[in-house]
Amino acid sequence: MPEFATSQEFTREEVGLALRNPGMPLEGLRYPITPIGMHYLLAHFDIPFIDPATYELPVTGRVGKPLGLTLDDLKARPAVRMPAMMECAGIGRAHLSPRPISMPWHNEAIGCSEWTGTPLRPILEEAGLLEDAVEILFTGHDRGIDQDVEQNYERSLPLEEALREEVILAYEMNGQPLPPQHGAPLRLVVPEWYGMASVKWLKEIKAISEPFEGLQQALLYHYRQSEEDPGTPVTRKNPHALMVPPGIPDYLSRTRHVSPGRTLVEGRAWSGYGPVERVEFSPDGGRTWDDATLGEPVGRYAWRPWSYEWDAGEPGEYELCARATDASGRTQPADDGAWNQGGYGVNVVQRVTVVVG
Amino acid sequence: MPEFATSQEFTREEVGLALRNPGMPLEGLRYPITPIGMHYLLAHFDIPFIDPATYELPVTGRVGKPLGLTLDDLKARPAVRMPAMMECAGIGRAHLSPRPISMPWHNEAIGCSEWTGTPLRPILEEAGLLEDAVEILFTGHDRGIDQDVEQNYERSLPLEEALREEVILAYEMNGQPLPPQHGAPLRLVVPEWYGMASVKWLKEIKAISEPFEGLQQALLYHYRQSEEDPGTPVTRKNPHALMVPPGIPDYLSRTRHVSPGRTLVEGRAWSGYGPVERVEFSPDGGRTWDDATLGEPVGRYAWRPWSYEWDAGEPGEYELCARATDASGRTQPADDGAWNQGGYGVNVVQRVTVVVG
Numbered sequence: 001m002p003e004f005a006t007s008q009e010f011t012r013e014e015v016g017l018a019l020r021n022p023g024m025p026l027e028g029l030r031y032p033i034t035p036i037g038m039h040y041l042l043a044h045f046d047i048p049f050i051d052p053a054t055y056e057l058p059v060t061g062r063v064g065k066p067l068g069l070t071l072d073d074l075k076a077r078p079a080v081r082m083p084a085m086m087e088c089a090g091i092g093r094a095h096l097s098p099r100p101i102s103m104p105w106h107n108e109a110i111g112c113s114e115w116t117g118t119p120l121r122p123i124l125e126e127a128g129l130l131e132d133a134v135e136i137l138f139t140g141h142d143r144g145i146d147q148d149v150e151q152n153y154e155r156s157l158p159l160e161e162a163l164r165e166e167v168i169l170a171y172e173m174n175g176q177p178l179p180p181q182h183g184a185p186l187r188l189v190v191p192e193w194y195g196m197a198s199v200k201w202l203k204e205i206k207a208i209s210e211p212f213e214g215l216q217q218a219l220l221y222h223y224r225q226s227e228e229d230p231g232t233p234v235t236r237k238n239p240h241a242l243m244v245p246p247g248i249p250d251y252l253s254r255t256r257h258v259s260p261g262r263t264l265v266e267g268r269a270w271s272g273y274g275p276v277e278r279v280e281f282s283p284d285g286g287r288t289w290d291d292a293t294l295g296e297p298v299g300r301y302a303w304r305p306w307s308y309e310w311d312a313g314e315p316g317e318y319e320l321c322a323r324a325t326d327a328s329g330r331t332q333p334a335d336d337g338a339w340n341q342g343g344y345g346v347n348v349v350q351r352v353t354v355v356v357g
Numbered sequence: 358m359p360e361f362a363t364s365q366e367f368t369r370e371e372v373g374l375a376l377r378n379p380g381m382p383l384e385g386l387r388y389p390i391t392p393i394g395m396h397y398l399l400a401h402f403d404i405p406f407i408d409p410a411t412y413e414l415p416v417t418g419r420v421g422k423p424l425g426l427t428l429d430d431l432k433a434r435p436a437v438r439m440p441a442m443m444e445c446a447g448i449g450r451a452h453l454s455p456r457p458i459s460m461p462w463h464n465e466a467i468g469c470s471e472w473t474g475t476p477l478r479p480i481l482e483e484a485g486l487l488e489d490a491v492e493i494l495f496t497g498h499d500r501g502i503d504q505d506v507e508q509n510y511e512r513s514l515p516l517e518e519a520l521r522e523e524v525i526l527a528y529e530m531n532g533q534p535l536p537p538q539h540g541a542p543l544r545l546v547v548p549e550w551y552g553m554a555s556v557k558w559l560k561e562i563k564a565i566s567e568p569f570e571g572l573q574q575a576l577l578y579h580y581r582q583s584e585e586d587p588g589t590p591v592t593r594k595n596p597h598a599l600m601v602p603p604g605i606p607d608y609l610s611r612t613r614h615v616s617p618g619r620t621l622v623e624g625r626a627w628s629g630y631g632p633v634e635r636v637e638f639s640p641d642g643g644r645t646w647d648d649a650t651l652g653e654p655v656g657r658y659a660w661r662p663w664s665y666e667w668d669a670g671e672p673g674e675y676e677l678c679a680r681a682t683d684a685s686g687r688t689q690p691a692d693d694g695a696w697n698q699g700g701y702g703v704n705v706v707q708r709v710t711v712v713v714g
Contacts, residue, residue, distance in 0.1 A: 009366035010369070016611055019379075019462070027404050028537075035537050037393055037394030037536045037539075046384045047385070094372070101609070105376070145606070146608040150605070180385075181382070181395055248402060249402055250502045250503070251401050252458070
């Protein structure tokens with residue numbers, strides 16, 4: 001289980017992870033599809049080096065006909081090109097107090113790429129799932145030690161989730177071969193769920209007859225209030241709106257400086273529980289809210305653009321906020337009511353301090 | 358001038374910068390050309406959003422015939438495709454004590470891309486430098502506040518450096534249009550110098566008759582021992598060898614775990630003062646050194662591969678080190694003899710703790 005910090009300072013381990021795992025600078029919210037190299041990344045262990053020419057993916061376990069698929073086999077199958085927004089389950093962790101010691105994300109663990117790949121379901125159908133299969137286990141080539149356990153990164157999906165038609169095995173990102181750091185040569189993409197489900201560098205797909213109890217499944221990625229709390233698994237993305245911080249930044253503090261007058265504030269919003277139906281903007285730290293204008297996302301699993309013309313008015317300091325509400329009625333908390341032990345799924349309202357003048 | 362920290366903990370500002378500015382995870386040293394999106398990035402202010410269709414670059418100042426070059430004009434000129442290793446001048450800053458508060462790089466502020474662009478010299482010749490031109494000033498579109506001064510990022514080069522044939526205006530990285538974060542649509546690439554010289558998002562090129570005294574030129578990017586020390590400007594890259602940390606990592610501590618027996622340790626080395634002529638490896642924290650095997654770089658300005666077959670031997674903890682020596686005789690210090698106020702050009706020997714067993 002995690003160690004915690006209450007300090008405003010960060011440990012060398014947290015900084016080490018931040019230097020390895022890039023976030024998307026929030027000005028990247030200007031793009032409907034995140035440019036290559038700006039998408040967030042979380043690699044638990046090292047980025048593996050895999051030769052695509054000799055790559056083969058076994059589909060095994062509780063199936064009638066085990067398969068071994070080369071990259072050419074996979075590319076010969078029906079291809080879909082699908083925009084999908086992805087967000088790390090650890091987003092917002094650094095806003096919590098006490099803060100679990102892990103990757104210290106603030107708001108930048110996001111991106112929206114166009115993924116090209118082949119649907120998983122027909123592959124599982126071809127392999128012939130046996131009656132007793134209850135989950136599909138996805139194992140990555142990335143290997144290391146976490147919580148003193150040596151392991152490959154691996155996660156399972158319940159059968160009904162694995163069989164969703166939009167769950168794909170992706171070999172391209174934005175029309176290019178997957179970069180090594182994003183899972184080359186082949187990764188899973190599970191729209192609507194947090195990123196931990198979209199296993200990178202796939203080594204094996206296995207139908208299993210008992211729920212998977214591995215560390216990344218049963219111990220980590222749970223919403224728990226204490227170590228004793230059995231908690232609930234982290235699955236779909238909570239609703240979340242973020243804005244491009246307006247104006248220009250200070251290099252070190254990143255405080256924003258905005259000219260008086262009208263400023264178009266732009267951002268994007270998403271949810272894993274249904275389409276975003278409302279985005280609200282507040283210029284005063286959440287005391288008053290007004291509806292933003294919504295645009296159309298470039299695809300069902302993409303983020304939705306929004307904008308708000310803000311009159312920056314008198315010189316002074318302002319705290320800008322945005323919040324999303326989705327079709328299920330879920331919205332975002334104002335503070336760390338979202339606290340949980342692992343620091344997962346934190347969707348507290350974004351707060352951007354700007355100085356007008 | 359910078360604030361300092363002596364603590365092993367890092368400030369929220371340092372972490373904010375680390376989350377915006379990705380490093381290259383050291384397993385990326387496996388690639389002669391860094392895959393797109395893995396190259397380090399340091400953007401002082403926000404990543405600007407520039408429409409390439411209406412982009413125009415003025416070449417002005419002390420010239421006989423000012424130019425205005427569109428992207429099509431630039432692409433119609435002679436093109437070169439050049440591998441060049443790039444390294445942030447702030448590399449190693451976080452190893453120092455006291456540590457200047459800025460981007461807290463450890464060893465990952467590196468990358469080697471293939472840059473496609475057109476040489477600067479013929480453009481300056483076409484514009485006709487006047488007799489009194491002494492420097493060329495490069496201004497970026499990126500704007501913000503640093504040390505309480507609002508500014509566009511801008512840096513100059515002495516004439517003799519700006520006229521080197523390998524100084525190019527680049528519009529492609531690894532054969533693709535520059536990604537927004539790496540300077541789209543046009544950036545400067547100055548091989549052999551630290552990255553601060555390779556101004557991104559070029560807004561203007563201006564011949565000037567007096568040395569440029571802007572903040573990023575005259576105050577920052579100097580080797581100083583104290584605030585009063587006038588110091589010397591940061592220019593060329595110091596010699597530097599880095600290895601891919603062998604074995605597998607622990608998620609949080611990144612401690613490496615290696616099996617007993619032979620391990621091929623691989624890395625790359627570079628210098629801005631001449632070709633790397635020697636790389637040495639130490640398995641015992643620098644007490645004993647042995648020569649590594651050198652390979653050939655993919656270009657004059659690329660990094661040089663090296664390898665060393667290490668017998669990991671008995672179980673226990675080892676501290677692996679590597680150091681480079683270049684044709685000028687320069688090498689790397691064992692400790693922070695490299696200390697300077699801004700934390701620039703730090704090329705202390707890399708130390709990788711591995712546990713064998």
